[in-house]
Amino acid sequence: MSANISGGRKLKFDREGVLEQAIQVSSSNCDERPDGESITLVVIHAISLPPGEFGGDAIRRLFTNTLDCTAHPYFETLRELRVSAHFLIARGGEVVQFVPCGKRAWHAGASRYDGRDGCNDFSVGIELEGTEDVAYTDAQYEALTALVGALYERYPIADVVAHSDIAPGRKTDPGPSFDWGRVRAALRRDQTRR
Numbered sequence: 240m241s242a243n244i245s246g247g248r249k250l251k252f253d254r255e256g257v258l259e260q261a262i263q264v265s266s267s268n269c270d271e272r273p274d275g276e277s278i279t280l281v282v283i284h285a286i287s288l289p290p291g292e293f294g295g296d297a298i299r300r301l302f303t304n305t306l307d308c309t310a311h312p313y314f315e316t317l318r319e320l321r322v323s324a325h326f327l328i329a330r331g332g333e334v335v336q337f338v339p340c341g342k343r344a345w346h347a348g349a350s351r352y353d354g355r356d357g358c359n360d361f362s363v364g365i366e367l368e369g370t371e372d373v374a375y376t377d378a379q380y381e382a383l384t385a386l387v388g389a390l391y392e393r394y395p396i397a398d399v400v401a402h403s404d405i406a407p408g409r410k411t412d413p414g415p416s417f418d419w420g421r422v423r424a425a426l427r428r429d430q431t432r433r
C-alpha cells in the first residue's frame with residue numbers, strides 16, 4: 240500500500256473534504272455536522288487492534304462495521320460499537336480516510352473543549368495506529384504534520400488537542416508516547432514557510 244503523504248507534495252481536499260492523496264475507505268459511521276458549523280479543532284487519537292498489535296486490518300474493519308468479533312477475545316468488547324475517525328495514519332505513514340471532513344465522524348464521544356460539549360460537531364479526528372507506551376514512527380509524524388498543516392490551510396482550525404484533553408478521566412490517548420513538541424515544532428516551521 241502506498242499513500243504516504245510526506246515528502247512535500249501539496250495536499251488537496253475536494254469540496255466535501257476528501258483528501259486526494261489518502262486511501263479512501265468509506266465508513267457509514269458518520270452523519271451531518273450541525274448547520275453552519277465550522278471545523279475549528281483537530282483531535283489526535285491512538286488505536287491498535289488487538290491492543291498492542293500493529294499492521295492488521297482490524298481498525299479498518301471496526302470503522303466499517305465489518306470486524307469479525309469472534310476472531311479475538313478483545314473484539315467481543317467492540318461488538319456494539321459504531322465508531323469512526325476522519326483519518327487513520329498507519330505505522331508506515333499510510334493515510335486512510337474514512338469520512339470526508341465535511342461530515343461528522345464519530346471519534347470523540349462525550350467530550351468538551353473550551354466550554355463546548357460534543358466535539359465531534361466541530362472537529363476532525365485523526366487516529367494514529369499505536370499505543371500509549373510505544374513510540375510512534377517517524378513516518379507517522381511526517382504524515383501527521385503534513386495532514387494537520389493542510390487542515391490548517393483548508394479550515395479555520397484553532398487548536399490541536401489529544402483525545403485525553405477533551406475527555407479527561409475517560410480517555411488517555413494518544414498517551415505519553417506521543418511527542419507533542421515534535422508536532423508543534425513542525426507545524427511552526429510549516430507556518431513560517433507559508
Ligand SMILES: [Zn+2]
Binds near residue numbers: 283284346402410412
Ligand atoms: Zn481516542
